[in-house]
Amino acid sequence: MNPLKRFSPGTFAAVLAVYLFYTGSVSKYDLITGFIVALIVSFLIGHWLIENDLKLLSPKRWFYAALYGLRYFLVEETKTHIDVAKRIFTLKANPGIIRIPLDVESDYGKVLVANSITNTPGTVVIDISDDGKWLYVHWIDVSTLDEEEIKRKVIAYFEEYAKRIFD
Amino acid sequence: MKRDVFVSISFLMAFLLISYAITVKDVLGMAENPLRPLGGFYLRHAFAPSNLTSHSPEVVTAIVWNYRGFDTLFETFVFFLSIMGALSIFRLTEEQEKEARSLESREPHRHMDLITRATTKLVVIMIVSISASIALHGHLTPGGGFQGGSAMAVAALLLFAAFSKFTLERKGLTLGHVITAYAFGLALILATAIAPVFLYDGRLLQINLLPGETGLLNLDVGEYIAVTFGFLMVFLVLGISEWIFKVILRGEIE
Numbered sequence: 001m002n003p004l005k006r007f008s009p010g011t012f013a014a015v016l017a018v019y020l021f022y023t024g025s026v027s028k029y030d031l032i033t034g035f036i037v038a039l040i041v042s043f044l045i046g047h048w049l050i051e052n053d054l055k056l057l058s059p060k061r062w063f064y065a066a067l068y069g070l071r072y073f074l075v076e077e078t079k080t081h082i083d084v085a086k087r088i089f090t091l092k093a094n095p096g097i098i099r100i101p102l103d104v105e106s107d108y109g110k111v112l113v114a115n116s117i118t119n120t121p122g123t124v125v126i127d128i129s130d131d132g133k134w135l136y137v138h139w140i141d142v143s144t145l146d147e148e149e150i151k152r153k154v155i156a157y158f159e160e161y162a163k164r165i166f167d
Numbered sequence: 168m169k170r171d172v173f174v175s176i177s178f179l180m181a182f183l184l185i186s187y188a189i190t191v192k193d194v195l196g197m198a199e200n201p202l203r204p205l206g207g208f209y210l211r212h213a214f215a216p217s218n219l220t221s222h223s224p225e226v227v228t229a230i231v232w233n234y235r236g237f238d239t240l241f242e243t244f245v246f247f248l249s250i251m252g253a254l255s256i257f258r259l260t261e262e263q264e265k266e267a268r269s270l271e272s273r274e275p276h277r278h279m280d281l282i283t284r285a286t287t288k289l290v291v292i293m294i295v296s297i298s299a300s301i302a303l304h305g306h307l308t309p310g311g312g313f314q315g316g317s318a319m320a321v322a323a324l325l326l327f328a329a330f331s332k333f334t335l336e337r338k339g340l341t342l343g344h345v346i347t348a349y350a351f352g353l354a355l356i357l358a359t360a361i362a363p364v365f366l367y368d369g370r371l372l373q374i375n376l377l378p379g380e381t382g383l384l385n386l387d388v389g390e391y392i393a394v395t396f397g398f399l400m401v402f403l404v405l406g407i408s409e410w411i412f413k414v415i416l417r418g419e420i421e
Contacts, residue, residue, distance in 0.1 A: 115282070
């Protein structure tokens with residue numbers, strides 16, 4: 001394979017960023033060694049980590065990622081924490097396992113949705129089907145069995161953002 | 168359960184007792200003599216403009232690779248010997264290796280689900296980067312070759328668990344390549360150890376004669392490579408299933 005096609009600039013940037021962040025300084029020695037390490041790693045593994053580097057250049061995706069981070073961690077986390085805290089005192093729970101269809105195409109998008117669901121209190125992703133089309137989720141309050149309704153309540157806006165960021 | 172509680176409580180009590188005896192009762196006599204002459208020598212000379220210096224602001228690395236460099240050198244050889252022992256016990260001829268591969272391909276191919284795989288990719292890249300940082304900064308900040316190599320071995324283990332041995336071998340991490348890389352690391356260590364003898368008329372491992380920090384950096388990088396690929400080699404050999412080994416070594420192939 002053409003060595004230049006093997007090189008992945010996204011992997012290069014990621015490795016260099018982690019290297020400098022962990023080292024905690026940007027002296028000449030760090031930049032040179034980090035550059036060499038990142039070059040070796042990105043040539044060795046190629047496009048294993050990032051398949052399409054062009055997606056990284058799109059400012060729209062970064063904008064939506066930042067927006068999602070703010071909205072998720074500030075709004076959604078607070079809401080679900082209050083909800084679960086209420087349930088702890090009132091002992092109102094109707095736990096069960098449900099199945100949710102996934103529309104997002106890319107692997108990282110699916111991981112974003114799954115981890116967002118697990119990270120909010122009250123819902124935990126147990127498994128993902130082998131074709132990646134279904135999520136199995138343990139939900140603290142199974143109030144409905146209607147598929148659309150479940151999707152609206154559990155996934156909320158996660159998937160829209162995952163599509164905009166990764167697809 | 169009960170036994171666990173007893174064991175942990177007795178460990179805690181022993182720890183508290185020892186720290187009380189050392190700090191408050193001063194059984195070791197550290198209070199009146201806070202810094203021993205040898206310690207003072209290390210601290211003064213590890214990074215000094217004068218003649219006797221290791222060119223390293225990190226005193227631990229200076230001690231490991233310079234003041235007691237022979238100890239570390241022989242440690243590396245012991246590690247080498249144990250890996251060679253493991254390899255010679257589990258060695259396979261070329262034909263046997265082919266048989267092992269065909270038997271392995273008959274096993275049900277399983278890997279973990281999509282979420283685990285994608286997350287492992289990210290984590291492995293971060294571990295690789297951080298371990299390189301630990302190793303390459305061994306002579307400046309806490310860290311060093313062995314520590315970096317051990318961190319890197321964790322990345323290899325994660326790949327084994329989340330993907331499979333095949334994935335690594337398909338990507339080019341075959342036993343032959345790994346042994347080559349390991350030999351390269353050892354060669355770097357040896358070359359750095361004997362370079363002062365030939366280039367500067369010094370003694371074996373007198374790395375402070377080499378310009379600047381090259382000595383310590385080379386030894387750290389060599390140790391990093393050697394430890395990383397040494398562990399990986401053992402993982403690759405032990406990654407073959409036990410029943411396949413038994414079938415091949417007993418010659419029970421139909």
